[in-house]
Amino acid sequence: MFITFEGPDGSGKTTQIRLLAGWLRTQGWVVVTTREPGGTRIGNGIRSLLFDIDHTEMTPRTETLLFNAARAQIVHEVIRPALQTGQIVLCDRFADSTLAYQGYGYGQDRAELGRLIGYATGGLTPDLTLYLDVHPEVGLARKQAGAGQEWNRLDAQTVAFHRAVEAGYRELIAAQPERWRVVDGEQPEEAVHQAIVAVVTGRLPVQAKERR
């Protein structure tokens, strides 16, 4: 089962993935956690290129291609092999981030992005996508306050950009309501975790349990 986490920067995805992975393991599942961009040697190299605060000359198209190059690698190297052996994959961001940030945020053509994503992923789509709903301002403030948090080139965008990204997510959710679940990410950490557990419990594949 392939579960992705989406939401504005600082929405708590990383913490919630860690908590969910821990809970799933106590239930006997084999879980792989990973993140985009990154999660592979090549992906981490691309991540450094993308987020270098000095790379101000990077064009939106270059950025899009780099995100999708990292995605092609992680799908091939990590996600598909894990899914093929019945593991649960939890991924911090996936293709929806490209549609939300590069599409709605930077205004790139979403049909073109969709084709590029299809090429990068070979058509792999998540079984479930959890959206951690946090106002963009709250997320950015959390990120700025968080000790040890990376502050990257995209975080340095304007509040208007982050609002456009959020509005984009709302459209993506409305277009595929069966794949998405929205969780209030402004609740205390444990309450968010419980809400996520409730959603995931209802979606776990019954037959695959025999393989755990």
Ligand code: TYD
């Ligand atoms: P990251 O440091 O991983 O933090 P977080 O996910 O907690 O915000 O930053 C990832 C950044 O990359 C984030 O600003 C969203 C952006 N991004 C895109 O613009 N397009 C993409 O396809 C992906 C995967 C991420």
